[in-house]
Structures are given as C-alpha cells and as structure tokens.
Amino acid sequence: MRCDRVWTNARLATLAPGRPGLGVVDGGLVAASGGRILYAGAADGAPGFEAAEVVDCGARWITPGLIDPHTHLVFAGDRAHEFELRLNGASYEEIARAGGGIVSTMAATRVADEAALLAATLPRLDALLAEGVATVEVKSGYGLSLEHELKCLRVARRLGEARGVDVRVTFLGAHAAPPEFRDDPDAYVDLVCDEMIPAVAAAGLADAVDAFCETIGFSPDQVRRVFAAARAHGLPLKLHAEQLSDLQGAALAAEFGALSADHLEHLTEAGVAAMARAGTVATLLPGAFYFTRETRRPPIEALRAAGVPMALATDCNPGTSPLTSPLMAMNMAATLFRMTVEECLAGFTREAARALGLLHDTGSLEAGKQCDLAIWDVERPAELVYRMGFNPLHARVWRGQ
Ligand code: DI6
Numbered sequence: 001m002r003c004d005r006v007w008t009n010a011r012l013a014t015l016a017p018g019r020p021g022l023g024v025v026d027g028g029l030v031a032a033s034g035g036r037i038l039y040a041g042a043a044d045g046a047p048g049f050e051a052a053e054v055v056d057c058g059a060r061w062i063t064p065g066l067i068d069p070h071t072h073l074v075f076a077g078d079r080a081h082e083f084e085l086r087l088n089g090a091s092y093e094e095i096a097r098a099g100g101g102i103v104s105t106m107a108a109t110r111v112a113d114e115a116a117l118l119a120a121t122l123p124r125l126d127a128l129l130a131e132g133v134a135t136v137e138v139k140s141g142y143g144l145s146l147e148h149e150l151k152c153l154r155v156a157r158r159l160g161e162a163r164g165v166d167v168r169v170t171f172l173g174a175h176a177a178p179p180e181f182r183d184d185p186d187a188y189v190d191l192v193c194d195e196m197i198p199a200v201a202a203a204g205l206a207d208a209v210d211a212f213c214e215t216i217g218f219s220p221d222q223v224r225r226v227f228a229a230a231r232a233h234g235l236p237l238k239l240h241a242e243q244l245s246d247l248q249g250a251a252l253a254a255e256f257g258a259l260s261a262d263h264l265e266h267l268t269e270a271g272v273a274a275m276a277r278a279g280t281v282a283t284l285l286p287g288a289f290y291f292t293r294e295t296r297r298p299p300i301e302a303l304r305a306a307g308v309p310m311a312l313a314t315d316c317n318p319g320t321s322p323l324t325s326p327l328m329a330m331n332m333a334a335t336l337f338r339m340t341v342e343e344c345l346a347g348f349t350r351e352a353a354r355a356l357g358l359l360h361d362t363g364s365l366e367a368g369k370q371c372d373l374a375i376w377d378v379e380r381p382a383e384l385v386y387r388m389g390f391n392p393l394h395a396r397v398w399r400g401q
C-alpha cells in the first residue's frame with residue numbers, strides 16, 4: 001500500500017478508546033497519508049507499505065500529539081508585580097477588587113495592536129509546541145469590549161497560520177466586567193449577548209463560548225444568558241466553574257450540554273452527577289491550583305467513580321497559571337491531584353480532544369485520525385509524568401509532517 005511516510009521501530013501509547021490503559025503496542029508502526037493515519041499498530045501483521053519516507057524511531061515511544069484544551073494565551077504585559085504583592089500577603093480576590101487582576105491585563109491588551117499582541121503570544125505558543133502540542137485551545141477574554149475582543153480572537157486565529165498547529169478559538173467575553181461597566185455588570189452581559197456573540201459568530205471567529213462563573217466573575221443567571229445567546233448562534237459551550245466557590249456552575253454547564261466544565265476544585269457530588277449524566281468533560285487545571293496555593297482538590301475520586309472524563313490543561317494565563325508546560329502540568333496533576341500516569345497522559349490527549357469536541361479527529365493513534373505525533377526519548381511513558389522541568393521530546397509531527 002502506498003503512503004507518504006512510515007514510522008517504524010517504535011513503541012506506541014495509542015490512547016485509543018476501548019483499549020486498556022495507554023493502549024500500548026510494542027514493536028509498533030505508524031503509516032500516514034495525506035496528513036492522516038492510515039495504520040497505527042503492530043508492525044507484525046501491518047499491511048506492506050510503500051512509503052516515500054521511512055523513519056526509524058530507534059525504539060522510542062510515540063504518543064498522540066499533545067492537546068492543551070484550556071489556555072488564555074493571547075494577552076499583553078505580565079503580572080509579575082502582582083505575584084510579588086501576593087508573596088507579601090495580598091489575596092487574589094483583594095488584588096482583583098483593587099483594580100488589578102484580569103483588569104490590569106485588559107489594559108495592557110487593549111493598548112497593544114494586533115501585531116504586538118501576536119508577537120507577545122507566539123513565544124508562549126512556541127513553548128507548548130516544544131513539548132509536543134499539536135492542538136491548542138485559545139480563549140479571548142482580555143479585551144472586554146467588542147473591538148478588543150475581536151482583535152484577540154483574530155490574533156488567536158492567526159496563531160494557527162503562523163505555526164503548524166491546530167488552534168480552537170473560544171470567545172470568553174464574559175471573563176470579567178471591564179471598569180466602564182463596574183456599576184452595571186448586567187449591562188456588560190447584555191453587550192456580550194446582544195452585540196459581541198452575534199458579531200463573533202458572524203465573523204466566524206470562535207469555535208466555542210466560555211464564561212467565568214464565580215463570585216468575582218459572573219453569576220449563574222448571567223452565565224445562563226450568555227449560554228442562551230451562544231446556543232442561538234450554534235456555538236458549543238465551556239465554563240470556568242467552581243474554581244473559588246460552589247455556584248453550581250458545573251450543573252449549569254451540564255444542563256446546557258457544555259463540552260466541558262473547567263477548574264472544579266469546589267465541585268460537589270451533585271455537580272459530579274450532573275456532569276456524568278450529560279457527558280460533560282472535567283478539565284482540571286493543576287497549574288492554577290498550584291499557583292494560587294489552593295488547598296481544596298477537585299473531587300478526583302468522585303469524578304473517577306462516576307466515569308466523568310478528565311482532561312488536563314495548562315490554563316496558561318498571566319494571573320493564576322503562568323504555565324506553558326504540559327509536562328509540568330502532568331506532574332502537578334499526579335503529585336497534587338493523585339491522578340495516575342494513564343489519567344495524566346489521557347488528560348492531555350484523548351480526553352483533551354473530547355473536551356474540545358474533536359475526538360473524531362485527534363487525541364489517539366487510530367486509522368483515520370489526523371497524524372499528530374509526539375515522539376519521546378523515554379524508556380517508559382511514566383517518565384513523561386515523573387520528571388520535572390525536563391523535556392524529552394525527540395520530534396513533533398503535525399498532520400503527518
Ligand atoms: N480563572 C482563572 O484562573 C483565570 N481566569 C479565570 O477565569 C484568571 C485570569 C487572570 O487572573 O488574568
């Protein structure tokens with residue numbers, strides 16, 4: 001059988017749904033044609049391939065290309081100063097109420113033009129790619145006006161043109177009420193629902209809509225309005241839920257059939273049950289947990305017992321998770337959340353694809369899916385989770401290249 005490229009002499013962690021554990025294949029082979037996987041499995045018993053190029057992997061491990069399903073990559077400036085304030089005793093909420101936090105990043109983002117914003121964002125994207133990321137979700141949410149949210153979304157779209165990576169863009173206008181709406185956040189929600197979402201949808205600038213459901217963000221009633229507007233425009237939903245308190249956002253997300261509810265430190269049994277019923281993915285963000293020194297863990301055991309799929313993400317953002325390392329996030333998920341090696345790797349591949357509604361296309365090594373591979377210089381997959389601050393990526397393949 002003719003194909004573009006074959007990778008031989010590899011050990012595969014296929015992460016294929018239905019295969020136990022990591023779906024390991026020793027003596028594995030991957031064949032690609034037209035950017036898609038033709039075959040991924042044992043070399044013994046594979047069809048005879050006539051490949052334009054054969055890559056000997058030297059017994060290295062191949063996993064699916066990593067997927068980071070929750071990032072806020074597009075912003076200008078940084079918040080190192082607030083980090084210092086926090087080290088001197090101020091809380092995240094105090095800084096947010098005093099005009100810092102999200103709003104200070106908004107100010108820096110508004111004054112940056114599109115080129116400057118793209119230039120500020122690319123190094124963060126490059127750090128993810130250097131660890132084998134092939135698909136990344138990128139949210140807006142630091143513009144907080146129609147003009148500047150559209151600018152952030154355009155920059156997010158341009159990331160995929162600037163680099164070989166799939167970018168899923170999420171509109172997060174309901175991230176925070178900007179200062180001009182401080183006294184009337186409901187009027188800002190009106191703007192999000194009546195002007196921003198229709199404009200974003202008309203321009204085809206978003207693949208999903210997200211909101212920050214929190215005491216310092218938006219109430220469940222406000223989120224309900226945002227969700228209704230998004231749904232009216234056919235856009236899939238995601239939600240920042242139960243990060244700092246329990247507002248039953250996850251149940252709301254489940255009620256709307258959201259793809260995922262994210263953070264979830266304060267999730268209750270009722271929320272777990274609602275997510276399980278709806279098939280809403282739990283996207284866990286150990287970088288934010290770590291950086292904010294949160295002490296309440298997401299209810300991993302309950303999620304596991306209920307069969308709620310668990311994805312992992314960096315949540316890269318300047319305020320609560322200035323993290324651009326999926327490998328470090330896996331280590332944190334294992335160490336802080338007690339997730340297993342299998343759960344950590346599935347969290348950044350198969351379950352991350354599920355959290356983006358892309359499982360049909362990526363997230364595992366299976367014939368028909370996009371040929372996105374990460375080839376690792378490790379003896380066993382556990383090393384990817386175990387080591388800290390070490391990057392054993394040997395090669396990254398996106399769409400067969
Ligand atoms: N939850 C978070 O942790 C970030 N956004 C959100 O909705 C914080 C964003 C920031 O502080 O800039």
Ligand code: FE
Pocket residue numbers: 070072240315317
């Ligand atoms: Fe986030």
